[in-house]
Structures are given as structure tokens and as C-alpha cells.
Amino acid sequence: MMRPPTRRGILALSVLAGLSWLVARQPRETEVSPVKRPNVRLNYALYEFSGRLLDDAGNVSYQIESPELRNDAGSGIGTVEAPRIRISEARDHWYIEAESAIISPDREQVMLAGEVFLSRENEITGQLLEISSSDVVLDVTPRTARTEAAVRIRQQGDRVDAVGMRLDLINETYQLLSDVRAHYETP
Numbered sequence: 001m002m003r004p005p006t007r008r009g010i011l012a013l014s015v016l017a018g019l020s021w022l023v024a025r026q027p028r029e030t031e032v033s034p035v036k037r038p039n040v041r042l043n044y045a046l047y048e049f050s051g052r053l054l055d056d057a058g059n060v061s062y063q064i065e066s067p068e069l070r071n072d073a074g075s076g077i078g079t080v081e082a083p084r085i086r087i088s089e090a091r092d093h094w095y096i097e098a099e100s101a102i103i104s105p106d107r108e109q110v111m112l113a114g115e116v117f118l119s120r121e122n123e124i125t126g127q128l129l130e131i132s133s134s135d136v137v138l139d140v141t142p143r144t145a146r147t148e149a150a151v152r153i154r155q156q157g158d159r160v161d162a163v164g165m166r167l168d169l170i171n172e173t174y175q176l177l178s179d180v181r182a183h184y185e186t187p
Helices: 004-025
Strands: 044-054 060-071 078-081 084-089 092-103 109-122 128-139 144-155 158-168 173-183
Touching: 128 158, 144 173
Parallel strands: none
Antiparallel strands: 044 060, 060 078, 060 084, 078 092, 084 092, 092 109, 109 128, 128 144, 144 158, 158 173
């Protein structure tokens, strides 16, 4: 036979075990929601980076590739080594390469540094326009580019040299700012 204090102890443990089991079985009211936006307030580096932005139809409208992309959390500035950028507009594709780039905190400007090469290829006509310069500022939303440096533009054997340029990537127009010299080849 068990003594009464032992019996009471076993009964009390059984009651506590039953209550613990009931509390553990009750449904949890707090749901874990997925992360809607990653925390970009971190310092990070991405190697062999490739990123794409899609238009409303799901087509790639902007693509960037780089061996290294870094973000500084304090300033919000991104740096990119040897970026290769592709911008698609209707029938035209712009290809941009530079030695390095700095991305503004609001992601609206990309400062392309060192030697910068821009080329546009028309899918239908196959015409190729090549622009070489240095230190070009690319405005992302209006899709424009500008530089105060020397510029060389080549198209179908013709060449134009100038100092400074404003380029509209959507309307395919450019304005040369000064010291314009042209060399045209006749067929």
C-alpha cells in the first residue's frame, strides 16, 4: 500500500501533466507571415551577380550582370565591378559595359566610371550604333544617359567625335555638347 502523501503527490503530478498536455494542444493564434521585403539595411557583397527587372508583360526590360556587387548599409550606395547592363526597348536592345559603377541610394542613378561602352542593336534592321566615352551617368527611370567627357559614336562606317553628350535611350536621340567633328563614308 501507498502512503497518503505519496498518493497525493502522484495525483498532483498527473493533474499537472494533463494540464500541460492541454495547454500544448491549443491552436496557436499568431501566424508567421512571409517576409515581404528583404532587409537591405545590411552590408553585403554578391559575387557573380545577375539581376533582372521585368515589364508588365513579364519580359526582361533591364538586366545587369557583374562579378561583384556590394551594398553599404549606412549610405545605401551600391558599387558594381565591371557591370554589363542590357536595357530592352520595343525593337531595340541597349548594351552597356563599364569598368565600375556606383548605384545611388534611391536606385535611380547609376554612375558608370572608367571606360564606358554603349551599343544599340535594332532587331529588325540589324543596325548597330556604338558609343564609347567615360564617366557616364545613367538615369534609370527616364532612361537617359549623359557625360561631359569625350565621346565617339560609330554607325555603319561613319564616326562622330565630340565632348559631352545627352542620350535618350527610349527615343534614340542624342545631343552632342561641344567640339563636334564628323567623318562620313559614302557608299
